[in-house]
Amino acid sequence: MIVSVIVPAFNEAATIAEVLKRVAALDLDTEIIVVDDSSTDETLREIEEVKLPSVKIVRHSTNRGKGAAVRSGLAEATGNIVVIQDGDLEYDPEDFVRLCAPILSGQTRVVYGYRDFSSQTTLLRLGNKFVTFLTNVLYGVAIRDMETCYKMWRREILDSANLTANGFDIEVELTATFVAAGENIVQVPISYEARQAKKLRWWVDGPEAILRLIQYRFFR
Numbered sequence: 096m097i098v099s100v101i102v103p104a105f106n107e108a109a110t111i112a113e114v115l116k117r118v119a120a121l122d123l124d125t126e127i128i129v130v131d132d133s134s135t136d137e138t139l140r141e142i143e144e145v146k147l148p149s150v151k152i153v154r155h156s157t158n159r160g161k162g163a164a165v166r167s168g169l170a171e172a173t174g175n176i177v178v179i180q181d182g183d184l185e186y187d188p189e190d191f192v193r194l195c196a197p198i199l200s201g202q203t204r205v206v207y208g209y210r211d212f213s214s215q216t217t218l219l220r221l222g223n224k225f226v227t228f229l230t231n232v233l234y235g236v237a238i239r240d241m242e243t244c245y246k247m248w249r250r251e252i253l254d255s256a257n258l259t260a261n262g263f264d265i266e267v268e269l270t271a272t273f274v275a276a277g278e279n280i281v282q283v284p285i286s287y288e289a290r291q292a293k294k295l296r297w298w299v300d301g302p303e304a305i306l307r308l309i310q311y312r313f314f315r
Contacts, residue, residue, distance in 0.1 A: 096199065098176045098191065099250065101168030102129045103161045105294065107182035108137040112145050118180060118188045119147045123195065126151065128171050129182075130164035133157050138182070162265030166258050178247040186244055187286040194247045197281040204252055205278045207238065208245030208285035215289040226304050230267075233312045234274045239282055242266045242304070252276060263300045264307045271311035 100118050104111050111129070118127055130153045131139050142152055153167050165179060176198060178191060186208075194206045212220040223242050230241040246269055253272065260268040273280060 096124065096176060096195075097174035098123050098125045098178060098195065099168075099172035099174030100125050100127045100178055100180050100188075100191075101165055101172065102127060102180045102182055103132060103164030103168070104129055104134065104138055104142070104182035105132040105158060105161075105164075106134045106136045106138055108134070108141050110184050111138055111182045112141045114180065114182055114184065114188070115142065115145050115147060115150060118191075119149055121188060121191055123191060125149055126172070126174055128153060128168040130167045131155065132159060132161075132164045160262040162258075162260035162262050162268070165265050166260075169253065169258070172250060175250060176247060177250050177253075179244055181244045183290055185288055185290055190245065190283070190285040191247070193283055194245060194285075197283070198247065198249060203279045203281040204249040205273050205280045206247045207240065207243055207280055207282050208247075209240035209243055209282050210285060210287035212287075212289075214287065219289070222301050226301070226308070229305060229308055230270060233308055234271070236274055236280070238270070238280060241270050243285075245285055246270075248273070248278075252278065260307070262303065264303050267304050267307040268311060271308070271315070275311075275315075 127150045129142050133155045190208055194208055197203045197206050227241040230238055256272050258268055
């Protein structure tokens with residue numbers, strides 16, 4: 096089994112090299128696809144200087160957002176399993192091994208890693224919980240963390256899917272697509288330490304997530 100790790104990165108010069116080294120060190124057969132979303136700092140240089148043979152670099156000429164980066168990564172993925180890894184150190188790639196287990200055993204084709212939100216600010220924590228609550232109400236599921244970055248799935252599930260999200264709404268679109276396909280989403284606890292400097296703009300991305308949840312549920 097080859098695990099394709101898609102790493103969207105925008106201005107992550109301080110952490111991206113360490114993230115890539117941690118992923119490459121895992122006891123898994125991985126291909127790492129880093130999508131530099133037109134960073135304006137030294138992110139691209141840091142990626143290139145890591146010099147890991149398993150790393151493939153895709154570069155956007157303009158900043159297009161996390162969703163667009165994930166879609167670009169998917170277009171390059173050849174592994175049996177796909178997972179998303181942020182370019183910062185909020186998440187621990189060591190959790191990939193446990194996330195893979197339910198897929199490798201045949202229990203499921205989709206696994207979500209759910210976070211302990213205690214390290215987040217009150218506003219972000221409440222926002223995450225509300226969006227997850229709304230997901231469960233609208234889609235009739237029991238997800239614990241819809242916005243989690245650690246979504247892992249068998250690649251063939253999305254081979255024919257027409258994903259269109261460009262921003263953080265990719266989390267909504269992936270979830271809506273898995274639920275519509277009737278996938279059983281197994282959930283596994285993961286390590287998480289929130290960073291203070293967030294690219295997510297709650298006053299924009301929060302309302303957009305809500306609108307997308309409604310759109311994908313009723314108008315797709």
